[in-house]
Amino acid sequence: MRNIRLQPPLPRAESRIRVFHDDVTIDSYRWFRDRENPxxxxxxxxxxxxxxxxxxxxxxxxxxxxxxxxxRQPREYTSPALQVGPFEYFQRREPNLAHPAWWRRPVTGGSEEQVLDPNAIPGAEVFYSLGVFEPCDDGRYVAFSFDVIGNENYELRVRDMKTGQEVWQGSKKVAMVAWAADGNTLFFTSERPSRQQCQELVRLNIATGISEVVFEESNEQLKVQVRRSDSGAWLFLDVTAFSGHSSFPAHFGAEEVWCLPADEPGGNWRRIVKRGNGHEIYAEHWGDSFLFRVNDAGPYCRLVCAPIDDPSPSSWEEVIPHREGATLEEVHIFEKHLVVLEREGLRPRLVARDRSGRVGTTIDPEESSCTLKVGSSAGGTHSVPRHLFRSSKLVYSISSFVTPDTFVEHDLADDRSVTLCRAHIPGFDPALYxxxxxxxxxxxxxxxxxxxxxxxxxxxxxxxxxxxxxxxxxxxxxxxxxxxxxxxxxxxxxxxxxxxxxxxxxxxxxxxxxxxxxxxxxxxxxxxxxxxxxxxxxxxxxxxxxxxxxxxxxxxxxxxxxxxxxxxxxxxxxxxxxxxxxxxxxxxxxxxxxxxxxxxxxxxxxxxxxxxxxxxxxxxxxxxxxxxxxxxxxxxxxxxxxxxxxxxxxxxxxxxxxxxxxxxxxxxxxxxxxxxxxxxxxxxxxxxxxxxxxxxxxxxxxxxx
Missing domain, CATH: 3.40.50.1820 (Alpha/Beta hydrolase fold, catalytic domain)
Incomplete structure (x- = not known):
């Protein structure tokens, strides 16, 4: 029986008067900000x-x-393994442990080895969130970040797989990371310690342990992202406006873009898109060109290409035109195929083109409202989905209110699909809904x-x-x-x-x-x-x-x-x-x-x-x-x-x-x-x-x- 005399609490009021724009507001509970106040x-x-x-x-x-x-909790993890260089990385949950551990095995076959066990991280027994999990090209090093508080201040560490030891640990406000092609240089973005919302890009040499800031963004309303092109040949630095996420979508448009050859990590970054043009641009690399998804012709975006040596707007050639009502959301590059994720209304679809521009595969889900994602991700807050560049096999996932997460591999060369895995929800019968x-x-x-x-x-x-x-x-x-x-x-x-x-x-x-x-x-x-x-x-x-x-x-x-x-x-x-x-x-x-x-x-x-x-x-x-x-x-x-x-x-x-x-x-x-x-x-x-x-x-x- 409910207690009708139960009374909610009411803290003391400490009125604070503010006059602003000739308007008076009274805030009685600003004192709540003092967390140390008992x-x-x-x-x-x-x-x-x-x-x-x-x-x-x-x-x-x-x-x-x-x-x-x-x-209804699935008994097994359903995400396919991530292939990076010569290894496949996957998660495995052990009985009575809170978090699944990361393992890997050679693509060509061989024994498995553990890469990361979050259960061994102090504090993870209370709370644990993965920020990134990024192996370098040859698998010698793995960069990972984590938060054991819940405040999203991710601590970055680098593990040497040859010794099993962590060879670097540092910044606790790290967001995105990207390896250079040498497997020894790691770039990461973080908040500058002295000013919470200022962003910087840091270059870390694993062998020497020396890190240095190579880019600073002083505009506190902008964020800095770093990523590697699908081809692996280039690193991109994106300066973006706020997107409303703790992490930024991999394909969110930037106001300014810089690039660096991935095999020249000590080189100078080159600006290929200048800020102030009023556009949002997402850059990619394909062959001898840069590709730009840009909203200059309209809000739904178009795709253009330009020579690497002259990526200025005067050199742009249209690849996919702007179409009213059809949003060009993402661009994914394979060696011989270009795949775009489009959305018309609530309905997403994937469209593949070859190098001549001819449309080949089109993947159009039957459900009128669903989630369609390209690639496989480590699942961290700042993880970027990836796929194999030198392959014709497109991996995507589909999910909806009535369709548990399903991963599909579609061969763009012969236009055939195979289901890799599907989440099994015990007791769930989709026919009932x-x-x-x-x-x-x-x-x-x-x-x-x-x-x-x-x-x-x-x-x-x-x-x-x-x-x-x-x-x-x-x-x-x-x-x-x-x-x-x-x-x-x-x-x-x-x-x-x-x-x-x-x-x-x-x-x-x-x-x-x-x-x-x-x-x-x-x-x-x-x-x-x-x-x-x-x-x-x-x-x-x-x-x-x-x-x-x-x-x-x-x-x-x-x-x-x-x-x-x-x-x-x-x-x-x-x-x-x-x-x-x-x-x-x-x-x-x-x-x-x-x-x-x-x-x-x-x-x-x-x-x-x-x-x-x-x-x-x-x-x-x-x-x-x-x-x-x-x-x-x-x-x-x-x-x-x-x-x-x-x-x-x-x-x-x-x-x-x-x-x-x-x-x-x-x-x-x-x-x-x-x-x-x-x-x-x-x-x-x-x-x-x-x-x-x-x-x-x-x-x-x-x-x-």
Whole structure:
């Protein structure tokens, strides 16, 4: 029986008045930033205790869902081996160990040897996240990085496989790495220790242990990436604008590009694309030319080539023209084939061309909404998928709400495919579920797609959990994933009669650059009105009941659902905000905040008066009031989160409680004391976090059976 006298905690308020652009704001909980203050820890623990007591009636349901999630865990890893030089690298899990170890074997046959055992890293028993795993060409050295806190400060190490010893370890804020062709020189990007958001490229000589900075980016709104061309012949340095990710997609466009022959690691980098032209460019190498995917002819991009000695725009020759509505997302180079990943609407496809430009293989998935990826990856936060250059065999993976991750090898020479491996989800029968795309109309007449999955025997209308992101032009496509999984947990919702949908609202990147630009800066509220239109559209079309929609978002998406719920609290039965960006205005005003400067292109610059006022109009933290009751809401945070700092959600919760006479008892807040932005890395916490959110949502939707 619930304790109706249970009262949520309320920390003390320390009012801080700010006058900016002749506007007055009062912040009562800025003091939460002081992590060493014992009152901060006491408040977080009090909220955890309140949530535990307020949801005690869900313990049986949560245990039931945990058992379901753990029962669906694949027994074997499904990713194919990575071939680098003379070795194949693969993972193997041993019984009773938290993390799979990396092993390798010669491609020509021979004995296996262990490369890296994360279980031996101090701290990995509590939390572990892989940053990169990159062998050099001949396999003598392997570079790897890891985080055992959850703050995404990845420590880089280099192991000598001849001795089994680590011959270098250093920087703890390393992102991408790339080996030169000599197998002795490693380039890596990192944040400059003196200034958090300044980027640098470091060259490390493994033999001497000498490292030196070879490139510094002083513009704090830009990031630096390093990568090696598919051919292996060139190294590219990309200077990019913010993309909304802790790691940057391998094919994200750059404002400036530098190159260096991979066999001349001590040489000078040459700039081949200058910044300031207003374009985003992704460079690759093929034969005697550089290829550039560029948005100069339109937002969906075209592909051009130019001589290596003269890559200036005056020398560009068109390879693939710009096509309205068909986004050219990725470019992959094989010795005799060019493969591009295109997306038209939500539907992706792979198209291969030979050196003459003739289109050969086209891989067009049957599912209308799915995830299609090229190559194999080590799976680290900053890992780049790879494929064999001197081969005609294209490896790709496909996944959706109803299709577990499946890896396929397609021979471009004879146009034949073979399935390499498929994730086996115990107890999952895809025939029981149906996935579809539902189109709804936004306020301005633009059609918004929703990827929706339900049990085939579900009766409409019914309850729906609707997830969104809608920021930074970052695409979010339906994906199953093996473990920890996106869908293996949500099957417990579907099996209880709840539909699950992903609303592809503007601000995201699923529908190309125009869809993103339609909800940036002074148009950002389009993201929120699109979500409202998506929910209302599901009701009108008979998929959802009027009082049966819960909205869900994480990180920036968490900020979206909080802001949207404030606009239409009557429309949503519940709100799930995971590690939400709940104080957008303060984040953009503070250059020391993670992503603060980089995000201004997305949200606007609050130091400009009109942009400040617009941002303030929807900021979740500053739009709380006693006369605006909000739906029941779940919020969480992570103490060591490196993206959304723990006090950002905590301030929102405290302010919301202070605005309500009864402290808003239907608002629950949990702070993870272990792990980071994405939650627990392993162990019981993985299933428990997902099961708790689903049990809470089911309780709000009143579909418990």
């Amino acid at each position: 009152d901060v820890g006491a408040y977080l623990e009090a909220e955890n205790s309140y949530t535990e007591q307020a949801t005690a009636h869900l313990s049986a349901l949560k245990a039931e869902i945990i058992a379901e999630i753990e029962g 149906v996935s579809q795309v539902v189109m709804v109309e936004a306020d301005d007449g633009v059609e918004i797609p929703i990827s929706l999955v339900t049990r085939r025997d579900r009766a409409n209308p019914g309850p729906v959990v609707l997830r969104v992101y809608g920021c930074y032009g970052s695409p979010r496509s339906p994906s199953f994933k093996d473990w920890p999984s996106f869908m293996t947990g949500r099957l417990s919702l579907l099996d209880r009669g709840v539909a699950f949908g992903w609303a592809h609202i503007r601000g995201g990147g699923e529908l190309g650059r125009p869809s993103h630009e339609a909800a940036m800066a002074e148009r950002k509220r389009t993201t929120h009105t699109d979500l409202i239109a998506a929910a209302e559209g599901l009701v009108k079309q008979g998929f959802a009941t009027r009082d049966g929609i819960a909205i869900e978002g994480a990180s920036a998406g968490g900020g979206v659902v909080l802001a949207t719920a404030a606009l239409r609290p009557d429309l949503f039965r519940a709100v799930i905000a995971e590690v939400p960006l709940a104080d957008i205005l303060d984040t953009e005003m503070d250059a020391a905040m993670p992503w603060g400067l980089w995000e201004r292109a997305e949200y606007g610059n609050p130091h400009i008066a009109n942009e400040y006022r617009y941002l303030l109009s929807y900021d979740p933290y500053y739009n709380l009031s006693a006369d605006r009751p909000l739906p029941p809401t779940y919020v969480d945070a992570a103490l060591d989160d490196g993206q959304v700092l723990y006090y950002q959600p905590a301030r929102y919760v405290a302010q919301r409680r202070s605005c309500a006479a009864d402290r808003d008892p239907k608002l629950v807040f949990r702070t993870r004391m272990v792990g980071g932005h994405s939650g627990a890395s392993h162990g019981p916490g993985v299933a428990e976090e997902r099961a708790f959110r689903m049990a809470w949502a089911l309780d709000q939707l009143r579909t418990i059976k």
